[in-house]
Structure formats: C-alpha cells, structure tokens
Amino acid sequence: MILHEVLRLYPPIVMLARHTDKADASGKVTIPAGVQLMLPVLLLHHDVETWGPDAKEFNPERFAQGVSGATKGQLTYLPFRPKKLEKFLRQQGSHGNSYKLFHGDLTEMKAATREAMSIPINFSNDIFPRASPFYHKALQKYEIMSKNYVFPKPHGRPVKRLIARGLASLEADKWSKHRKLINPAFHVDKLKHMVPSFYLSCGDMLSKWDEIVGNEGCCEVDVLPHLQTMTSDVISRTAFGSSCEEGRKISRLQSEQTKRTVGEDRSIHIPGYSRAQYGGDDAKEFKPERFGDIGVAKGAYFPFGWGPRICIGKNFAMLEAKMAIAMIVQRYSFQLSPAYSHAPPTISIAFVALIYLWKFLDWVWFTPKKLEKILRQQGFKGNSYKLYYGDFKEIGRITGEALSKPMEFTNDIQPRATSIYHQATKKYGENNFIWFGPRPAVSITDPEIIREIFSKNNVYLKPSGNPVARMFKGLATYEKEKWAKHRKLINPAFHVEKLKHMVPAFHASTVEMLNKWDAIVPDGGSCEVDVWPHLQTMTSDVISRTAFGSSYEEGTEIFQLQRKQVELIIEAGRHMPVPGWLPTKNNRKMKEVVAEVESRVLRIINKRMKAMEAGEPSSDDLLGILLESNAKEIKEHGNASGMTMEDVMEECKVFYFAGQETSASMLVWTMILLSKHEDWQARARDEVLQVFGKRKPEYQELNHLKVMNMILNECLRVYSPPTTLTRFTHNEANFGKYRIPAGVQLVLPVLAVHHDKQLWGDDATSFKPERFAEGVSKATQGQPKFIPFGSGPRVCIGQNFAMLEVKMAMVLILQNYSFKLSPSYSHAPHALITLQPQFGAHLILTKL
Numbered sequence: 001m002i003l004h005e006v007l008r009l010y011p012p013i014v015m016l017a018r019h020t021d022k023a024d025a026s027g028k029v030t031i032p033a034g035v036q037l038m039l040p041v042l043l044l045h046h047d048v049e050t051w052g053p054d055a056k057e058f059n060p061e062r063f064a065q066g067v068s069g070a071t072k073g074q075l076t077y078l079p080f081r082p083k084k085l086e087k088f089l090r091q092q093g094s095h096g097n098s099y100k101l102f103h104g105d106l107t108e109m110k111a112a113t114r115e116a117m118s119i120p121i122n123f124s125n126d127i128f129p130r131a132s133p134f135y136h137k138a139l140q141k142y143e144i145m146s147k148n149y150v151f152p153k154p155h156g157r158p159v160k161r162l163i164a165r166g167l168a169s170l171e172a173d174k175w176s177k178h179r180k181l182i183n184p185a186f187h188v189d190k191l192k193h194m195v196p197s198f199y200l201s202c203g204d205m206l207s208k209w210d211e212i213v214g215n216e217g218c219c220e221v222d223v224l225p226h227l228q229t230m231t232s233d234v235i236s237r238t239a240f241g242s243s244c245e246e247g248r249k250i251s252r253l254q255s256e257q258t259k260r261t262v263g264e265d266r267s268i269h270i271p272g273y274s275r276a277q278y279g280g281d282d283a284k285e286f287k288p289e290r291f292g293d294i295g296v297a298k299g300a301y302f303p304f305g306w307g308p309r310i311c312i313g314k315n316f317a318m319l320e321a322k323m324a325i326a327m328i329v330q331r332y333s334f335q336l337s338p339a340y341s342h343a344p345p346t347i348s349i350a351f352v353a354l355i356y357l358w359k360f361l362d363w364v365w366f367t368p369k370k371l372e373k374i375l376r377q378q379g380f381k382g383n384s385y386k387l388y389y390g391d392f393k394e395i396g397r398i399t400g401e402a403l404s405k406p407m408e409f410t411n412d413i414q415p416r417a418t419s420i421y422h423q424a425t426k427k428y429g430e431n432n433f434i435w436f437g438p439r440p441a442v443s444i445t446d447p448e449i450i451r452e453i454f455s456k457n458n459v460y461l462k463p464s465g466n467p468v469a470r471m472f473k474g475l476a477t478y479e480k481e482k483w484a485k486h487r488k489l490i491n492p493a494f495h496v497e498k499l500k501h502m503v504p505a506f507h508a509s510t511v512e513m514l515n516k517w518d519a520i521v522p523d524g525g526s527c528e529v530d531v532w533p534h535l536q537t538m539t540s541d542v543i544s545r546t547a548f549g550s551s552y553e554e555g556t557e558i559f560q561l562q563r564k565q566v567e568l569i570i571e572a573g574r575h576m577p578v579p580g581w582l583p584t585k586n587n588r589k590m591k592e593v594v595a596e597v598e599s600r601v602l603r604i605i606n607k608r609m610k611a612m613e614a615g616e617p618s619s620d621d622l623l624g625i626l627l628e629s630n631a632k633e634i635k636e637h638g639n640a641s642g643m644t645m646e647d648v649m650e651e652c653k654v655f656y657f658a659g660q661e662t663s664a665s666m667l668v669w670t671m672i673l674l675s676k677h678e679d680w681q682a683r684a685r686d687e688v689l690q691v692f693g694k695r696k697p698e699y700q701e702l703n704h705l706k707v708m709n710m711i712l713n714e715c716l717r718v719y720s721p722p723t724t725l726t727r728f729t730h731n732e733a734n735f736g737k738y739r740i741p742a743g744v745q746l747v748l749p750v751l752a753v754h755h756d757k758q759l760w761g762d763d764a765t766s767f768k769p770e771r772f773a774e775g776v777s778k779a780t781q782g783q784p785k786f787i788p789f790g791s792g793p794r795v796c797i798g799q800n801f802a803m804l805e806v807k808m809a810m811v812l813i814l815q816n817y818s819f820k821l822s823p824s825y826s827h828a829p830h831a832l833i834t835l836q837p838q839f840g841a842h843l844i845l846t847k848l
C-alpha cells in the first residue's frame with residue numbers, strides 16, 4: 001500500500017510520450033499523423049476528479065483493496081510538423097502558442113523549468129507546478145487539459161539515436177518478438193533467484209550506514225546516493241552475475257551517458273551537433289528505483305505505463321523495493337532532516353536511463369547468451385561468451401602468433417591465412433562458432449548448405465555495420481529491391497560486348513607497368529623486384545581507365561584516396577569494433593577521406609552529365625555505360641526506377657574497392673605459383689607465344705587460352721582472393737537440420753572449401769592446373785566447391801572483367817619476362833580483406 005501510494009504521488013515518470021504514425025479518428029478527436037502525444041502521468045495521479053479531494057494527500061489506505069484507479073487518462077498534444085499541425089489542431093478547438101520558427105516553445109519551456117528548479121518548494125505533495133512546470137503553465141493558460149498543445153523541439157531524436165535497438169524503442173512485429181523472448185527473464189520463477197542479489201546489495205548499503213551512524217547513534221545521511229548505488233548494484237549483480245564488477249563499470253558509464261542524453265534532449269537540436277546546455281543534479285544519476293511495480297493498474301494510475309508495453313521489469317522493481325524497505329525498517333528508523341529541501345526533479349531521467357540500460361544489456365548480455373544457448377542446443381561448439389569482448393582477445397593472440405613469422409613454402413596456408421577459423425575447427429570440430437565481440441559467427445562447411453545460403457540472397461543478407469559496409473555502399477552492400485535495381489542497371493556495363501572495349505585499357509595499364517620493369521631490369525639481364533606494389537598500382541590503374549576513361553587522371557587521384565580508405569578500414573579491423581558515429585581518430589579520418597572522394601567523383605559525374613545533355617556521345621567506360629543505362633531506364637520507367645547521382649557515385653567507388661585488390665591478389669599469387677612451378681610457367685609461355693608471338697593480344701584470342709585458363713583457375717582455388725565470405729541471419733534460418741537464430745553471422749570459408757580433401761582429394765593443397773583441363777564444371781562435377789567469385793544471384797559481377805584483365809597482364813608478362821622466386825622471398829599469405837603476400841613478392845625477373 002505504501003509503495004503504491006508513493007508511486008502515485010511521486011511517479012518516477014511524470015510524463016510518457018507516444019507518437020502517431022498514422023492518423024487516428026477512433027477517439028473523440030481526430031489526431032493527425034506526426035503528433036507527439038504526452039500522457040501526463042503525474043497530473044492524472046493528482047487529479048481530484050479521479051482520486052477525490054484528498055488527491056494530493058499521502059493516504060496509503062486507498063490501496064487497501066489493491067490497485068484500482070479508474071479515471072480516464074487525457075492527452076496533451078505536442079505536434080511536430082509545425083505550421084500544418086498547428087492549423088489542424090486549432091481547427092479541432094485546441095489552444096496553444098503560435099509556432100515560433102525552429103524553437104517552438106522550447107525557450108519558454110527552458111525558462112519555466114529553470115525558474116521552477118531554482119528553488120525547492122515547501123513540503124507538499126502538490127508537485128506538478130515544479131515537476132512539470134511548462135505543462136502546468138500551458139494548462140493554466142489554456143485551461144482545458146485535453147485541448148491544449150505546446151511546441152517542444154523535435155523530441156526524441158537524441159534519445160532515439162542512442163536507444164535505437166532496444167526493446168523499449170522497437171515497434172510492431174520486432175517488438176512483439178523481442179518482448180516474447182525477454183519475458184521469461186522477468187518471470188516470477190526467475191525473479192525468485194534474484195532475491196539473494198537484492199539482499200546482498202541492500203546489505204552492503206546498510207553496512208555503509210552502520211559505519212556512518214555508529215552503534216545506537218543518530219546521524220543525518222543523504223540517503224539518495226546510497227539508494228542509487230544500491231539499486232545500480234542490484235542491476236550489476238542480477239544482470240551480470242559472476243561478471244558483476246564489469247557490470248558496475250557499465251552502470252557507471254550508463255549514468256554518464258544518461259546525463260549526456262538528457263542534457264542533449266533539453267538543448268535545441270541541430271542535426272548531428274547537439275550540445276548539452278542544461279542538466280539538473282539528478283540528471284547524473286541512474287535510478288532504477290523509480291520504476292516500482294503496481295501489479296494491476298487502470299486508468300489514471302500508471303507509473304509503469306499501461307497496455308501491452310507496460311514496463312517489463314515492474315515485478316523485478318517491486319521485489320527489489322520491498323526487499324530494501326523491509327531491510328531498512330528492520331534496522332533503522334528515519335525522519336526528514338532540517339537540511340532536507342523538497343525539490344522533486346522535473347524530468348524522467350530514470351525512464352531514459354532504464355531504456356538505455358536495457359538496450360545495452362540486451363546487446364551486450366541477454367542476446368549473446370540467448371544465441372549461445374540456441375547454438376549449443378543445435379550441437380555447435382565454441383568458447384563461452386565473455387562479456388562484451390567475446391573471443392576478441394583470443395582472436396588477437398591467435399592472429400598475432402600466426403602472422404609473426406613467414407612459413408615454409410607450402411600451399412597448406414589455412415593455419416596462417418585463416419588462423420582463427422582453423423584453430424576453432426581444431427578445437428571444436430566443424431560445427432563451431434566464434435565470438436566477434438557480442439555476436440557469434442558460425443562456420444558453414446557443407447558446400448550444399450553454402451550453395452543454399454548463396455542462392456537465398458533475400459534471406460541471408462550481407463552483414464551491415466562493419467567498416468567496409470559503412471564506407472562502401474553500393475551494389476556489393478545493398479539488399480533486396482535496391483540491390484536488384486542496381487544490379488539490373490549495372491549489368492550492361494559488364495556485358496561481353498562492353499568488356500571488349502576495355503581490353504585496350506587493360507593493355508595500356510600493363511604496358512605502363514612493364515615499362516617500369518624495363519627501367520629496373522638491365523637488357524638481357526635479371527634483377528630482383530618486389531612485384532606486389534607494381535601489380536597493385538597496375539590493377540588500380542586499370543580501374544581508373546575503365547571506370548572513368550577520359551577523366552582518367554582525376555580517377556587516379558580518387559583511387560589513391562580510396563586506397564587510404566582501405567588502409568583506415570584495415571586499421572579499424574585491428575581493434576574492437578566501434579560504432580561509426582563515435583568521433584575516434586580513425587573514424588574522423590575516414591569521414592574526411594570519404595567526403596573528399598565523394599566530392600571528386602561527383603565532379604566527374606556532373607561533367608559527364610553536362611556533356612550528355614549537350615548531345616556528346618557517351619563514353620565506353622563503366623561510368624559512361626552506367627549513365628547511359630540509367631538514362632534509358634528513367635526514360636522508359638520514370639525517375640523512381642533510376643539511380644540518383646549519389647547512387648552512381650557510390651557505384652563508382654565500389655568498382656574500385658571490389659575490383660582492385662581482388663585482381664591484384666589473383667595476379668600476385670599467379671606469379672608466385674608460376675615462379676615456384678617453372679614447368680607450368682614454361683607451358684603457359686609456350687601457349688602465349690604460339691597464339692600471339694610477341695604481338696598485342698586481341699579480345700577473342702584471350703578467351704581461347706587453354707593452359708592459361710587451367711592455371712588461373714587453379715591459382716584461384718589454392719590462393720582464393722576472398723578467403724571467407726559472410727552472411728547474416730536477420731530472421732531465424734533453417735537449413736539442413738539446423739535452426740540458426742536471428743543475429744548470427746554465417747562464415748562461408750571459401751579457402752577451407754577449396755582445400756577440403758574430401759572434396760578435392762588428398763592432394764587438395766597441391767598446385768595441379770590439370771584439374772581444370774576440361775573446364776570448371778568437369779573439375780567440380782556440379783558440386784559448389786569452387787567459389788572464388790561467390791555463387792548465386794550475388795556472384796561477382798566483375799568476374800569476366802577480372803579474368804580478361806589478368807589474362808592480358810599475364811600474356812604481356814610472359815611475352816617479355818621469365819621469373820622465379822628470389823632467395824629473399826618470404827612465404828606469408830595474409831588475409832587482409834583479400835589474400836595478400838604479407839612481406840611482398842620478391843621475384844627475380846629476367847628480360848627475354
């Protein structure tokens with residue numbers, strides 16, 4: 001009874017907010033979409049009509065028969081599509097101030113709040129004027145509670161940004177699903193086991209009081225911080241159990257974040273640049289005790305909210321409060337000190353704190369633990385989840401050890417290049433999972449399942465949120481309709497007919513590289529050259545020429561910047577993942593580079609658009625073809641089915657990212673393997689000289705090189721540029737006998753499949769181009785065991801481009817040079833987005 005009465009008079013959440021997504025005409029008044037509805041909890045709790053003339057008196061007896069508040073809640077409208085909504089609300093008979101540009105009523109709200117907060121009030125339970133000063137003023141001015149409105153700033157954005165993924169902020173199906181899954185954690189049976197934690201935390205607090213008060217003494221204590229510490233301690237113990245120390249640290253961080261969030265919420269919101277200007281003392285504190293439990297409540301009594309979204313932790317909170325009060329009254333009596341000032345705070349800090357804490361706990365603990373349980377039930381094995389870090393430390397150690405030194409020259413490169421997965425398979429068998437921070441990654445080794453995952457591209461999506469996906473939007477990262485639209489518009493650029501026109505660019509770029517080699521290597525002599533940087537420059541040059549053609553010089557500068565971007569992404573990958581919005585040094589640098597790249601690409605595109613409008617013929621480069629295909633689509637099906645200029649820009653960036661390192665990787669391992677296997681180098685050269693002599697190869701001829709095809713396919717198999725590909729389960733996924741829950745990363749281990757002895761025979765890691773003597777389909781016998789370009793609808797769009805490019809380069813190299821491994825070559829395959837030679841590719845080049 002006492003607790004309910006306290007919650008009624010001093011509800012921790014004085015105001016609840018809802019937002020109308022659609023217009024609602026079901027009530028007395030039609031409420032348009034886009035209105036924020038404020039549910040004034042405190043005011044309704046103090047309403048004389050509902051609670052009688054003694055509404056503001058402390059009278060626990062009203063709860064003698066349980067909770068049965070029975071008045072109807074009324075609403076105050078807070079629109080935020082300003083002028084239109086103002087007009088509408090006035091038509092409906094509501095009153096309020098005229099909308100003031102951008103600030104709305106914010107200045108007045110802040111002044112009222114500051115004024116109210118400046119002094120305490122006499123001890124009275126009539127706290128509405130102090131606790132909700134602005135709404136109180138609005139009510140006084142416009143009288144009828146249900147017929148007034150105020151203009152706050154666009155509310156909720158800072159909070160929403162911070163709590164975007166937690167139960168409290170989810171909607172519709174996603175909310176029901178999460179609520180259903182989380183409900184058991186708050187079931188009475190589970191809460192029973194938390195009672196010892198309540199007892200211990202409260203015991204700690206009372207021990208501190210004993211120290212302060214002494215035996216049989218009497219002492220003034222500001223109990224508020226103690227109670228706060230105690231409840232935060234309860235959360236640490238109950239949420240994190242054995243990891244409660246880390247939990248405490250998190251709680252402290254949460255309090256700090258809460259302070260910032262609330263501070264930001266009170267300031268004027270300038271998108272992306274908000275500044276906390278104002279914060280009450282209490283804003284710093286995390287106060288779960290505000291969320292007590294009322295059991296069943298109706299109408300005007302809803303400290304925990306009401307309806308399906310009623311606070312999920314209400315039973316927890318009531319139990320906790322009961323335990324604390326019981327232990328305190330057992331040991332202490334207490335009364336107000338003369339120093340006590342009655343100053344109930346005005347805003348619902350606790351509400352923000354709770355949802356924020358919930359989101360964090362859900363992300364860092366409940367979801368990983370739930371996923372772990374389900375994966376283990378399915379027979380997957382892996383390390384136990386470690387709070388926040390998961391396997392991150394172990395991954396760092398394993399990778400560090402693997403990369404610390406080169407290896408013997410063998411093609412059995414998995415222990416070095418994909419050490420984490422290799423170790424996990426050794427320790428836990430094929431069905432294993434690894435924790436990348438709080439998210440598990442499951443390795444899928446069955447080729448049939450891999451094929452299924454590739455083919456269902458609308459079910460298994462690419463993981464989002466990693467630095468690569470953040471930096472490079474575009475075909476390679478889009479999903480569903482957007483991906484389908486872009487794929488359709490970009491496909492023509494990679495059509496065989498168009499590729500033909502790119503062959504001269506492949507030739508020019510290789511010739512430029514060979515000119516550099518000619519300058520290094522003496523005529524008729526040999527010289528050691530690290531060919532790796534040369535090949536990288538060459539493939540980057542190819543993309544500059546083929547993507548931007550006439551604007552090649554500008555393209556080259558852009559791609560140099562993108563190379564920097566890749567370095568920053570790689571650097572980010574060495575540390576625990578951090579959200580992109582955090583202003584870390586790396587994130588800031590990335591943003592700068594991205595902005596520079598984008599403005600330069602847009603400049604080229606604009607130039608091309610103007611040329612097209614002036615009737616100049618379109619170019620045969622990727623950009624020209626893309627713009628042409630886009631213009632055609634827009635002409636036939638309207639603007640909506642085409643790409644915007646930003647879209648085109650993103651795609652140009654993706655060409656570089658997807659096409660440069662991959663081709664360079666393929667080329668470098670081909671040269672290294674042909675250096676090791678000089679017999680195959682000789683066979684390849686024989687074929688080249690037989691077909692072309694020393695002349696420039698033509699497009700059609702490149703397609704008919706048999707030995708070259710065998711060699712290139714075998715190189716792609718043994719040293720596949722992507723060593724792993726990844727997908728993500730956004731919904732529960734069923735394949736084979738497995739049921740993989742949503743939120744799991746699926747690792748498709750390309751290299752492991754290519755080296756699998758069951759699939760390729762005991763000599764799986766031997767370099768044997770003759771496997772491909774009769775083409776890829778004969779070598780694979782229809783099994784999905786050769787996947788250097790992926791498979792299914794999202795198979796590499798540039799695979800023909802890459803094969804042509806690499807063939808052209810190899811033909812010219814073989815025509816002009818023979819090569820072998822230098823004694824200073826160190827074999828060190830390293831998966832850095834693509835498979836790369838960690839210490840370079842030092843070869844002895846001999847001019848022919």
Ligand code: HEM
Pocket residue numbers: 462475476477487654655656658659660662663666721722725726787788789790791793794795796797798799801802
């Ligand atoms: C040897 C060279 C290359 C290799 C090994 C390679 C490999 C791959 C792989 C494995 C995928 C599928 C990724 C996944 O399913 O998650 C892919 C996609 C893609 N590749 Fe390549 N690639 C190469 C060259 C290129 C080139 C030269 C370009 C363009 C100039 C390119 C553009 C793309 C694009 C745009 C995608 C995304 C396709 C989509 O999602 O629809 N690739 N590549």
